Amino acid sequence: MTSRDDVVLLAEEHPLLGSALRQLHAATRSLQLAAPVGRLRWAPTMPPAKTCVLWLHEATWRRIHSTRPARLLRRWGNRCRRMLVVESAKDIERSVSRKLLRFDQAETVSVVMISKDLRSAQVFAHTIDCVDRTLLGTSLVANATARTPGDVAVVPERRTSGCRGGCGRGPTWFVEGRDELRGHTLRVATTAAVDTIYARFVTENGVRRTVGVEVNMLKMVSKALGFKYELTEPTDLHGLFGQEENGTWTGVIGMILNGSADMAIGDISVTLARSRVIDVTYPFHQEPVSFMLRRPPLLPRWVAIAAPFDATTWGVLAAALTIATLLFAAVPALSGGPAAIGGWTRLTNAGFVVWASITGQDQVPDPRHALGRCVALLWVVFSVIIGVYYQTMLVSKLSVPVYGRPVNSLEDLALSPFQVKSASGTAATVYLESFRGADTLFARLPEKMTLFPIEDLTSSTAPLDDRAAYVNELGHLQHALKDRKDRHLYYISRARFFQTGLAWPVRKGACFARRLNTSVMRLLQSGIVELWLSVARIRDRPEPAAPRALTVGDMAAALLVLTVGGAAATLVFVLELVLNQRSRRAQKEAWSRVSRRLTRAQPPWGQRAVREGTENGGDSAGPAPTAPPPERERY
Structure with missing residues (x-):
C-alpha cells in the first residue's frame, strides 16, 4: 500500500x-x-x-x-x-x-x-x-x-518482478493477478458445421480447415494479444448455436459452461437467456432478421397484356380515352373533319383518331385553329408516353416470370395463411414470442409459430415446407438459398423487422473478455470487418440467371391478342360479305321492279317511234327504228 x-x-x-x-x-x-x-x-x-x-x-x-x-x-x-x-x-x-x-x-x-x-x-x-x-x-x-508482544511491524520487501505499476516505489503488499492472454492457448468452439460466411469448412488438397469472417477476426486478435487458439466443435449438432433444454445447454454454449471451451465463434447472436449463463464480447455486427417462403404461383402468360398497369391505372386510362373521344367528336375543329357530317359519324371518326394516336398509328388529328393544335399536341404527347411505357412494361413482363402478390411485411405474414417457423434458441424466436398475448395484429405470429432445428435450414438437401415462412437472420437465409437446386421456387421477403447482435460468447466473468473487447473495437474502427463481410457476401451471392430467348409460352399474350384480333377481323369480313350480298340482291330486285313498271307504262320502242313520226307529220315509212340502248348495269 x-x-x-x-x-x-x-x-x-x-x-x-x-x-x-x-x-x-x-x-x-x-x-x-x-x-x-x-x-x-x-x-x-x-x-x-x-x-x-x-x-x-x-x-x-x-x-x-x-x-x-x-x-x-x-x-x-x-x-x-x-x-x-x-x-x-x-x-x-x-x-x-x-x-x-x-x-x-x-x-x-x-x-x-x-x-x-x-x-x-x-x-x-x-x-x-x-x-x-x-x-x-x-x-x-x-x-x-518482535521482542515484546504487540510490537511486531510487518514491512514487506520491495519487489521488481511479478508486480505492475507500484514496483520500485514502496513496499509490495500484493502481487497482481495475471489477466494477460500472451503465451496462453484458448479453446475456441465453432459453428462451422452449418456453413455460414462467418465460419465454415473448406477442403483443400484433402485437408479440411475452418475459414470465414470470424476466423479472420480471431487470427488478427490472437496476433495482437499474443495467444494461440485451438478450434473445436460440438460432437452433437443438435442445438449447435446453444439452447436450453431441461436446464442443460447444448452446442457451443454448453461447451463453454462445462469447461471444454473458453469461447466460441460463428454467427452466434446475443440473447437474454444466453447472457444469463455466459458473457459476450462487444458486438461486431448487427444482422437483420427476415423470413423466407415459397413464391406465389406464376401468373398465366395471357395476363401479361394487362399486367403493365394496375386496375386503377386502367380505369383512369379508360376514362381519359372516353373523354378525349367525346371532346374530339363535340369539337370538329380539333380533328379537322368537316362540320356538316352527322353526329354518329363524327363520334366514330373521333374514336378512330383517339385510338390510332394512343396505339402509335399514322392517323393523327389535323386541327384548323391554334387552340385545337395545342390540345391535339397535348393528347399526342400523352399518347406517346403511355404507349412507350406500356410497351416497355409489356416486354419486361414477357421476359421475366410474373408472380402473384408477395408477402413483404410482418403484417402481411400475420394475415397470410402461412405458418411461421423459427429456429429454436435464436433472437428472432425471442422477438416473435414477445408478441404473445399482445393486443395487436402481431399476436397471431407466435400462435402459429413452430420451432425447427437450424440445421434443416442450412442444409441444401433438407425439404422445406411450402406452407411455412422460415424466420431467421438474413445471412442464414441468403446462404440457405445459395446451394439449393430449387432456390428459384423460394424468395426472401423485403421485411427487415429486427436487428440481432453478433458477438463472441466467453465463460461467465472471464477476465480476458476486456482485452478481447478492446481488440474487437479496434478492428471495427479500422473498417476491416465490414470489408470482410462485403467480400464474403459477394462470394456467397448466387450467380444471376443467364438471359434466355422468349418461348411460345412467353408470347402467349401476344398470340392471344393476334388470335382474337384475327378471329374478330374474319368475323367482320364474313359479316360484311353477307351484308353486301344481301344489299346487292335487294338493289337488283328494286331495279327489276322499277324496270317492269316503266315497261308497262310505255309502248314498245318501235310503236313509240312511229307514233312520234306521225305526230310530227313525217313519212310513215320513215327510217327503221333503231334498237333500244343497252340496259345499264345495276349495282
Whole structure:
C-alpha cells in the first residue's frame, strides 16, 4: 500500500489494531475504519476503495466458512480492487483468503498471519492466472518477529518482478493477478458445421480447415494479444448455436459452461437467456432478421397484356380515352373533319383518331385553329408516353416470370395463411414470442409459430415446407438459398423487422473478455470487418440467371391478342360479305321492279317511234327504228 491508496479497514477488537492503524494512517492517502455490522454489508456511505483490509476474529471467519464466502465477495469483492486478510497463523492451504478468491476476476488477495503470542507474522500473496484458472502462493515476508508482544511491524520487501505499476516505489503488499492472454492457448468452439460466411469448412488438397469472417477476426486478435487458439466443435449438432433444454445447454454454449471451451465463434447472436449463463464480447455486427417462403404461383402468360398497369391505372386510362373521344367528336375543329357530317359519324371518326394516336398509328388529328393544335399536341404527347411505357412494361413482363402478390411485411405474414417457423434458441424466436398475448395484429405470429432445428435450414438437401415462412437472420437465409437446386421456387421477403447482435460468447466473468473487447473495437474502427463481410457476401451471392430467348409460352399474350384480333377481323369480313350480298340482291330486285313498271307504262320502242313520226307529220315509212340502248348495269 502506498500514499496513493484509499484504504477501508473492516476490523474487530485486537491488541495489534492500534499499531496497525498508525502504520496505515502514515502510509496511505485515506483511511476509513468500519466496524462489522450484521452480515458484513458494505455501508452505503462508504466510497469504493482501492484496498480493503479485513481483520476479523476467528469466530467470524468460521461463520463465513459455514455460510457462503461468495456472499462476502458479492458485498466487498466488487468494491475493492485488492483485499488484505489478517488472521491467525495457520497453513496457507487452510487460509480463509483462499475462499475469497475468484479466478475469473484476477483479483489480488494477500494474507497476513499473526502468531498467537503476537511476536511474529507472515505475509503471503496469491498469484492468480485467470486465463488458466491456476493459483500460486507467494511469500512476501517469511517471518517478522518482535521482542515484546504487540510490537511486531510487518514491512514487506520491495519487489521488481511479478508486480505492475507500484514496483520500485514502496513496499509490495500484493502481487497482481495475471489477466494477460500472451503465451496462453484458448479453446475456441465453432459453428462451422452449418456453413455460414462467418465460419465454415473448406477442403483443400484433402485437408479440411475452418475459414470465414470470424476466423479472420480471431487470427488478427490472437496476433495482437499474443495467444494461440485451438478450434473445436460440438460432437452433437443438435442445438449447435446453444439452447436450453431441461436446464442443460447444448452446442457451443454448453461447451463453454462445462469447461471444454473458453469461447466460441460463428454467427452466434446475443440473447437474454444466453447472457444469463455466459458473457459476450462487444458486438461486431448487427444482422437483420427476415423470413423466407415459397413464391406465389406464376401468373398465366395471357395476363401479361394487362399486367403493365394496375386496375386503377386502367380505369383512369379508360376514362381519359372516353373523354378525349367525346371532346374530339363535340369539337370538329380539333380533328379537322368537316362540320356538316352527322353526329354518329363524327363520334366514330373521333374514336378512330383517339385510338390510332394512343396505339402509335399514322392517323393523327389535323386541327384548323391554334387552340385545337395545342390540345391535339397535348393528347399526342400523352399518347406517346403511355404507349412507350406500356410497351416497355409489356416486354419486361414477357421476359421475366410474373408472380402473384408477395408477402413483404410482418403484417402481411400475420394475415397470410402461412405458418411461421423459427429456429429454436435464436433472437428472432425471442422477438416473435414477445408478441404473445399482445393486443395487436402481431399476436397471431407466435400462435402459429413452430420451432425447427437450424440445421434443416442450412442444409441444401433438407425439404422445406411450402406452407411455412422460415424466420431467421438474413445471412442464414441468403446462404440457405445459395446451394439449393430449387432456390428459384423460394424468395426472401423485403421485411427487415429486427436487428440481432453478433458477438463472441466467453465463460461467465472471464477476465480476458476486456482485452478481447478492446481488440474487437479496434478492428471495427479500422473498417476491416465490414470489408470482410462485403467480400464474403459477394462470394456467397448466387450467380444471376443467364438471359434466355422468349418461348411460345412467353408470347402467349401476344398470340392471344393476334388470335382474337384475327378471329374478330374474319368475323367482320364474313359479316360484311353477307351484308353486301344481301344489299346487292335487294338493289337488283328494286331495279327489276322499277324496270317492269316503266315497261308497262310505255309502248314498245318501235310503236313509240312511229307514233312520234306521225305526230310530227313525217313519212310513215320513215327510217327503221333503231334498237333500244343497252340496259345499264345495276349495282
